[in-house]
Amino acid sequence: MKVKFDTNRFRVKEEEVVELGQWPTKVKPFYKSKKDYKELLESQVSELSELQKKHYASNRHAVLFIFQAMDAAGKDGAIRHVMSGVNPQGCQVSSFQHPSAKELDHDFLWRTNKALPERGHIGIFNRSYYEEVLIVRVHHDILHSQNLPDGLLDECTIWEGRYQSISDMEAHLHRNGTHICKFFLHLSKDEQRKRFIDRIDNPDKNWKLSMADIEERKYWDDYMRAYEHCLSNTSTDESPWYVIPADDKKNARLMIAQIIINTFKSLPIAYPKVSPARRRELKQIRKTLTQGSGAV
Secondary structure (H helix, E strand, C coil), rough: CCCCCEEEEEEECCCCCCCHHCCCCCCCCCCCCCCCCCCCCHHHHHHHHHHHHHHHHHHEEEEEEHHHHCCCHHHHHHHHHHHCCCCHHHEEEEEECCHHHHHCCCCCCHHHHCCCCCCCCEEECCCCCHHHHHHHCCCCCCCCCCCCCCHHCCCCCCHHHHHHHHHHHHHHHCCCCCEEEEEEEECHHHHHHHHHHHHCHHHHHHCCHHHHHHHHHHHHHHHHHHHHHHHHHHHCCCCCCCEEEEHHHHHHHHHHHHHHHHHHHCCCCCCCCCHHHHHHHHHHHHHHHHCCCCCC
């Protein structure tokens, strides 16, 4: 079973100027029913599990998936469902909150660079260094609390500088075998409102909502502009952004899973070939293990 759709429709092209009002938050479902959705996702999870085994055994490339979104867009659920079949030994999920005092004494990429995946592994950033051109751009007071030299706080140049730093860093990683794929879960403001109400009405979800979340809704338009600038300036052929319609959680998960699968399929990964000398060695080991009374 396959989820078939034109991934290029949701991919931000390099140097494309993004206007999020022109990008859908909901598209026609790729599943026919809840049962069909479960079967499609199970098939994707199974395929991804096999690809991860090959990726881990190959040990030549690293893969980093970045998730960014407004609150309640479904990042956590997408990561949990899509990556449910992946061996935890080869995958690490990192979530980044407000930087610590020590982290603020370094450049803004320092704390995330420490969590980059090694070869053969999958890294997942649930929020990332992109917060530095999103929430920090919306809330200027955060920028002024980052202990930067006064000469660097010119808001006419600092964002362009950060976009350049991010693009340079991602290009460097790509040149050294780390492949980056970035997802923006595009949620409508009305759908966020509905999900917030559900968090109030469902006691098991009460912990997910605070007045701070409601306050952030006041900055919705500012966030959309920040995302537009971010996507326009940092999506490249090697490290693309995908704008995922997120009003339908199930559909979003199927789309994300398929893009991740396609990412792995684009890599030259394979199980290591056994040399003739190694094969002879294995035969000798097998003979030792199976010989009569002298078996090890």
